[in-house]
Amino acid sequence: MSRRQKKRGRPVTGWLVLDKPEGVTSTQAVAICRRQFDAQKCGHGGTLDPLASGILPLAFGEATKTVGYVMEGDKDYVFTIRWGTSTTTQDREGEITGESDVRPTRQAIEEALKSFVGDIEQVPPQFSAVKVDGERAYDLARDGETVELKARTVTVHSAELVDTPSADLAVLAITCGKGFYIRALARDLAAALGAEGHVAALRRTRVGAFSEKDAAELAKVQEMSDKPALDALLAPIETALDDIPALAIKGDDASRLRQGREIVLLPHQIEAFREMRRPRTVNGEDASRICLAKEGEVAVALGEVRAGRFMPVRVFNR
Numbered sequence: 001m002s003r004r005q006k007k008r009g010r011p012v013t014g015w016l017v018l019d020k021p022e023g024v025t026s027t028q029a030v031a032i033c034r035r036q037f038d039a040q041k042c043g044h045g046g047t048l049d050p051l052a053s054g055i056l057p058l059a060f061g062e063a064t065k066t067v068g069y070v071m072e073g074d075k076d077y078v079f080t081i082r083w084g085t086s087t088t089t090q091d092r093e094g095e096i097t098g099e100s101d102v103r104p105t106r107q108a109i110e111e112a113l114k115s116f117v118g119d120i121e122q123v124p125p126q127f128s129a130v131k132v133d134g135e136r137a138y139d140l141a142r143d144g145e146t147v148e149l150k151a152r153t154v155t156v157h158s159a160e161l162v163d164t165p166s167a168d169l170a171v172l173a174i175t176c177g178k179g180f181y182i183r184a185l186a187r188d189l190a191a192a193l194g195a196e197g198h199v200a201a202l203r204r205t206r207v208g209a210f211s212e213k214d215a216a217e218l219a220k221v222q223e224m225s226d227k228p229a230l231d232a233l234l235a236p237i238e239t240a241l242d243d244i245p246a247l248a249i250k251g252d253d254a255s256r257l258r259q260g261r262e263i264v265l266l267p268h269q270i271e272a273f274r275e276m277r278r279p280r281t282v283n284g285e286d287a288s289r290i291c292l293a294k295e296g297e298v299a300v301a302l303g304e305v306r307a308g309r310f311m312p313v314r315v316f317n318r
Helices: 026-037 061-071 106-116 137-142 182-192 218-223 227-231 237-241 251-258 267-276
Strands: 014-020 042-044 053-060 075-083 085-087 096-099 118-122 152-166 169-176 197-207 246-248 290-295 298-306 309-315
Touching: 014 026, 014 061, 014 218, 014 237, 026 042, 026 053, 026 218, 026 227, 042 061, 053 061, 061 237, 075 182, 106 152, 106 169, 106 182, 118 182, 182 197, 237 290, 237 298, 246 267, 251 290, 251 298, 251 309, 290 309
Parallel strands: 053 197, 085 197, 246 290
Antiparallel strands: 014 053, 042 053, 075 169, 075 197, 085 096, 118 152, 152 169, 290 298, 298 309
């Protein structure tokens, strides 16, 4: 039997709340930060377009086991629509597909926005990561193919017109759920107003529990070489799970969970979970029984509570 190849890099664990600049892809940001931290494992908690700036949560080590929960979180965006032209990509990088002299008034924009709040049906942009027969829609679009993408239900919690710096520009703020496309909103809002428009600027200011106040700029990360100083930028795994019901455990129960074994819950723990339980989906599946087991302030495992037992599905090895 061949020996297991030793992983390269340090066993870094935690979340980096990265402030990604424009012009850098999410994949490039991951590669840069993984190299800076000399980390064994790193991934991101939700793609951010190269055009966009703002919050890109990066998971290191054991934190990668919680990426799915971060991607389910609500997000805040501030973006600018430029009226007058529509493009293939619904942003400033695409080729012009339509032009119009219509410049919607502030009142008209505010009125139209009302129909985009709540659970709405949205067709993803042609240039999106949606898969069509196993291929990404943006790959097909780049090859010149036009594909029919199905509308899907997305949630917008709030939509606000922040400013109209000129007749050509409108600045909006959106709080939305998973799977929402700002570029599709620009397309649909322009259509509702009888205008042409595209996204001229886009910034994501929050992803779940991660916001601008905790963010580190990519340039700052690139300048740092001291590993302890870099590690100090990381938020603990638990930060990403702040809205998941948590049960306090200790001693033998913590040891059993770390071995991947289930534990029997006490009556007061079961009752506490019932009070905290809320409807939840992760990756399209029911996750209302998911709970976080913690020893003190340290996350031990994510698991399901069933029939008076806690059955681990993700164990954190630290």
